[in-house]
Amino acid sequence: MPASNGPFSRRRFIVTTVAPALALGLSSGQLLRSADAATVTRLPSHGPKPVPVTLLVNGTEHRVAIEPRATLLDTLRDSLNLTGTKKGCDQGTCGACTVLVDGKRVNSCFTLAIMTQGKAVTTIEGLAQGDALHPMQAAFLEHDAFQCGFCTSGQIMSAVGFLSEHRPADDATVREFMSGNICRCGAYPNILAAIQSVAGHA
Amino acid sequence: MNAIAYARATDTPSALATTAEPGSRASYIAGGTNVIDLMKDDVEKPVTLVDITALPMRDIRVGAESIMLGALATMADVADTPAVKANFPVVSEALLLSASAQLRNMATIGGNVLQRTRCSYFRDVSQPCNKRHPGNGCSAIGGENRFHSVIGTSDHCICSHPSDFAAALTAVDARVHTRTASGTRVIAIEDLYVLPGDRPNIENVLAPGELIEAIELPVSAHARNSQYLKVRDRASYEFALVSVAAALETSRGTIRTARVVLGSVAPKPWRAHDVEAALVGRPATPDTFARAAAIASNGMRGFGNNDYKIPLARNTVEQALQAIGGAA
Numbered sequence: 001m002p003a004s005n006g007p008f009s010r011r012r013f014i015v016t017t018v019a020p021a022l023a024l025g026l027s028s029g030q031l032l033r034s035a036d037a038a039t040v041t042r043l044p045s046h047g048p049k050p051v052p053v054t055l056l057v058n059g060t061e062h063r064v065a066i067e068p069r070a071t072l073l074d075t076l077r078d079s080l081n082l083t084g085t086k087k088g089c090d091q092g093t094c095g096a097c098t099v100l101v102d103g104k105r106v107n108s109c110f111t112l113a114i115m116t117q118g119k120a121v122t123t124i125e126g127l128a129q130g131d132a133l134h135p136m137q138a139a140f141l142e143h144d145a146f147q148c149g150f151c152t153s154g155q156i157m158s159a160v161g162f163l164s165e166h167r168p169a170d171d172a173t174v175r176e177f178m179s180g181n182i183c184r185c186g187a188y189p190n191i192l193a194a195i196q197s198v199a200g201h202a
Numbered sequence: 203m204n205a206i207a208y209a210r211a212t213d214t215p216s217a218l219a220t221t222a223e224p225g226s227r228a229s230y231i232a233g234g235t236n237v238i239d240l241m242k243d244d245v246e247k248p249v250t251l252v253d254i255t256a257l258p259m260r261d262i263r264v265g266a267e268s269i270m271l272g273a274l275a276t277m278a279d280v281a282d283t284p285a286v287k288a289n290f291p292v293v294s295e296a297l298l299l300s301a302s303a304q305l306r307n308m309a310t311i312g313g314n315v316l317q318r319t320r321c322s323y324f325r326d327v328s329q330p331c332n333k334r335h336p337g338n339g340c341s342a343i344g345g346e347n348r349f350h351s352v353i354g355t356s357d358h359c360i361c362s363h364p365s366d367f368a369a370a371l372t373a374v375d376a377r378v379h380t381r382t383a384s385g386t387r388v389i390a391i392e393d394l395y396v397l398p399g400d401r402p403n404i405e406n407v408l409a410p411g412e413l414i415e416a417i418e419l420p421v422s423a424h425a426r427n428s429q430y431l432k433v434r435d436r437a438s439y440e441f442a443l444v445s446v447a448a449a450l451e452t453s454r455g456t457i458r459t460a461r462v463v464l465g466s467v468a469p470k471p472w473r474a475h476d477v478e479a480a481l482v483g484r485p486a487t488p489d490t491f492a493r494a495a496a497i498a499s500n501g502m503r504g505f506g507n508n509d510y511k512i513p514l515a516r517n518t519v520e521q522a523l524q525a526i527g528g529a530a
Binding site: 041042043044045046047048051067068069071090091092095098104105106107110111112114115158161162165175176177178179180181 | 203204205206207208209210211216217219220223231234235238239241242250251252253255278301302303304305307308437438439
């Protein structure tokens with residue numbers, strides 16, 4: 001983590017803790033052991049002004065200056081110009097912002113970009129190989145699995161994450177494990193068919 | 203959302219020292235699904251976020267006597283662990299019936315048990331709320347309270363506890379392992395939470411900066427025969443209206459041990475001790491379950507919109523007991 005130019009960056013506190021056994025007056029549970037008197041360094045902090053952050057997105061390293069509070073969603077869209085990831089509710093409810101972090105599907109609106117350093121982020125822009133669509137993208141086209149398209153990036157990223165979880169692809173399981181992605185147009189039957197076609201479900 | 207400073211913890215003592223500093227207004231962040239949500243609504247305004255995701259607390263250790271779940275294990279990690287499914291079905295079911303696949307990949311179990319209420323007035327800073335500002339008044343009493351509590355409330359707060367997982371943990375006698383700068387302790391999950399009383403801003407017994415390191419699931423016969431039943435407005439991705447975590451141990455047709463815990467009816471997971479007492483020592487029959495469930499709502503009191511929770515609590519308890527009673 002590079003040092004920042006924020007007001008906290010040069011503050012390093014040496015905190016000496018002298019084991020105050022039971023001094024906390026713990027009301028429940030049992031104090032099992034006490035730390036020895038120790039010198040503990042308080043953590044250096046970064047921000048709140050923009051700090052340099054390195055992100056690995058779709059196999060490419062990007063260096064950006066962002067505030068620590070910046071979400072991965074806003075950073076993808078506003079700093080990296082990767083606008084395929086959509087902002088729907090911005091509160092973890094709709095799934096339009098779904099991306100993969102180290103292969104697992106997450107809501108990018110609830111992820112701080114600074115916390116994804118050292119991890120591999122995959123967005124909808126990273127699925128195709130050149131002009132060759134990812135099988136899930138092709139299946140969404142084949143099955144007409146969208147109308148307005150706003151939720152589609154999130155649906156596809158979530159579906160790709162679902163496949164990697166190796167669950168059965170019967171109707172009930174797909175519906176349950178895709179419930180974090182809302183489609184206001186109601187394209188659910190076709191989304192279900194698209195996912196099942198890639199999963200090899202009859 | 204207010205501006206924040208960010209610190210990445212590489213060792214536990216430094217993290218503890220940073221958050222325990224008086225006036226530091228530092229919060230831990232791991233999965234982020236609760237704290238970022240509350241920060242976006244200006245309900246929580248930490249000055250510094252201490253990222254604890256690099257601390258060595260992610261492992262799930264399966265032993266003969268218990269399973270030790272590292273606090274940074276995600277809800278998805280725990281739900282899909284075969285030993286958890288086999289020995290603690292109520293825990294796995296509660297997790298899989300919570301949130302969405304994305305959120306379960308993010309949210310850690312340590313954060314889950316400390317998640318804050320879904321009360322819409324608590325989350326709307328333009329409304330009075332004693333939990334945010336003690337003394338300001340409770341908007342839910344006399345307001346929209348369909349999701350609120352029917353037991354364990356006070357004149358100051360009627361919020362409900364939203365965690366399915368915490369209700370399941372209570373049914374299997376889970377223990378919470380914590381650490382402060384001065385040592386470690388183990389807290390029974392039932393003793394972790396406190397009722398609102400006249401200080402609804404205080405929700406648990408943890409000291410400032412005290413960190414949950416692990417949650418221990420002790421193996422037991424009743425935990426093996428357990429189930430989570432969740433009643434909600436839609437089939438998936440929704441908080442409970444009423445839920446029941448039930449666990450039964452029977453021997454030769456007689457109930458030996460019972461745990462009946464209600465979720466989303468109280469400001470903490472609500473263990474129905476009187477229902478349990480009405481089960482133990484009696485034959486595991488539909489009649490026993492019906493009679494025990496009938497007293498599940500003793501002491502409950504509605505606030506208007508949530509009156510329906512009282513019969514729903516009885517009915518959900520009975521359905522849960524009938525479901526696991528036959529398998530016992």
